[in-house]
Amino acid sequence: NAGVTQTPKFQVLKTGQSMTLQCAQDMNHNSMYWYRQDPGMGLRLIYYSASEGTTDKGEVPNGYNVSRLNKREFSLRLESAAPSQTSVYFCASSEVLVGVNTGELFFGEGSRLTVL
Amino acid sequence: SQKIEQNSEALNIQEGKTATLTCNYTNYSPAYLQWYRQDPGRGPVFLLLIRENEKEKRKERLKVTFDTTLKQSLFHITASQPADSATYLCASNTGFQKLVFGTGTRLLVSP
Numbered sequence: 373n374a375g376v377t378q379t380p381k382f383q384v385l386k387t388g389q390s391m392t393l394q395c396a397q398d399m400n401h402n403s404m405y406w407y408r409q410d411p412g413m414g415l416r417l418i419y420y421s422a423s424e425g426t427t428d429k430g431e432v433p434n435g436y437n438v439s440r441l442n443k444r445e446f447s448l449r450l451e452s453a454a455p456s457q458t459s460v461y462f463c464a465s466s467e468v469l470v471g472v473n474t475g476e477l478f479f480g481e482g483s484r485l486t487v488l
Numbered sequence: 489s490q491k492i493e494q495n496s497e498a499l500n501i502q503e504g505k506t507a508t509l510t511c512n513y514t515n516y517s518p519a520y521l522q523w524y525r526q527d528p529g530r531g532p533v534f535l536l537l538i539r540e541n542e543k544e545k546r547k548e549r550l551k552v553t554f555d556t557t558l559k560q561s562l563f564h565i566t567a568s569q570p571a572d573s574a575t576y577l578c579a580s581n582t583g584f585q586k587l588v589f590g591t592g593t594r595l596l597v598s599p
Contacts, residue, residue, distance in 0.1 A: 376531075407589075412496070414591040415532070415577070430586065462531050471586040474520050474539065479531030 374398055378463050378480035385453045385487045393448040393483050395463030403469045404446035405430075405477070406438060408459040415462065421446055422469045453487045460484050490516040490582050494590035501568055502598055509563040509593045511578030518580035521554055521561045526575045526592065535576075536563075568597045 376397045385391055397404065405420040407430075417430030421440040435457060437449045446465075450457055461484075464477040491514045501507050511521065520539045524532035538545045538554045538561065545552045551564040565572050575592040582588050 412591060415579075415589040417586060417588075431588075464531075471581045474537060476522065476534035476537065477524075477532070477587070479533070481531050482529070 376463055376465055376478050376480035378461075378483050380483060381481065382484050383486070385450075385485065387454060387487060389453050389487075390449065390451050391453065391485075392450075393461055393463070393485075394445070395447065395480060396445045397463075397465040397478070398444065399465060399467075399478065400443070401465035401467050401478070402443070403466045404440065405464040405466075406436070406446070406448045407462045407464060408432065409462060409482075410459050418448065418461075420469075450485075453485075455487045458485060458487045490514070490588070492578065492580055492588055492590045494576075494578055494593045496591055496593070498594040498596055500596045500598065503569060505568055507565040507568045507572065507595055507597070509576050509578075509595065511561040511563070511590055513559050513561075513580060516582055517556065518582070520581060521552070522579045522587075523550075523552055523561075523563050524577040524579065524589075526577060528575075532577055565595075568595075570597045570599055573597050 406418040407415040419438040421427045424443045463480045523535045526532040538552045553562045575594045577592040579589045
């Protein structure tokens with residue numbers, strides 16, 4: 373049982389390049405999330421998908437786009453990377469939408485992105 | 489603004505002692521608080537959830553309290569072990585129906 377799988381684990385980009393972070397979960401969860409984690413800032417929500425076919429902005433959505441490809445997969449795209457997007461990105465999933473309902477988040481192992 | 493805060497300084501304790509970590513919130517009343525453990529280079533892992541109408545929750549050596557008067561949750565690890573060394577994050581729902589995280593407190597347990 374893999375849980376939440378993120379790819380790639382590490383990536384170095386130059387300013388202006390684009391890339392997509394992939395996330396897949398095998399727990400049949402309805403809701404999926406993308407967070408970024410920066411030193412001293414904690415985990416901040418970028419985008420989330422309450423259920424298949426829906427996506428919504430979180431706290432820090434600027435510079436990102438997402439796609440809920442199906443119930444299992446939720447990708448995060450950086451169209452034109454900037455040094456401020458250097459961070460560790462975590463995908464997470466939950467059975468129901470947290471915040472609205474009680475429920476735990478299951479996180480992937482993270483994708484470490486450096487933008488030069 | 490709504491805030492959830494944890495002590496950013498690392499907590500150093502001796503093996504066998506009880507570790508107590510603090511999570512404070514301001515300008516809102518969460519319906520629940522969660523605690524996660526994060527090891528270096530890994531994603532957070534859920535540990536415990538406590539609801540606003542619960543004063544205390546236990547799981548093995550872990551205990552969480554929720555004091556709505558003090559606007560605070562305490563996370564205790566009894567009989568701590570070096571393997572408990574990690575960063576512990578608290579999280580809560582907000583009035584905007586989102587889950588927000590504190591910055592985490594690093595716990596170091598020395599043998």
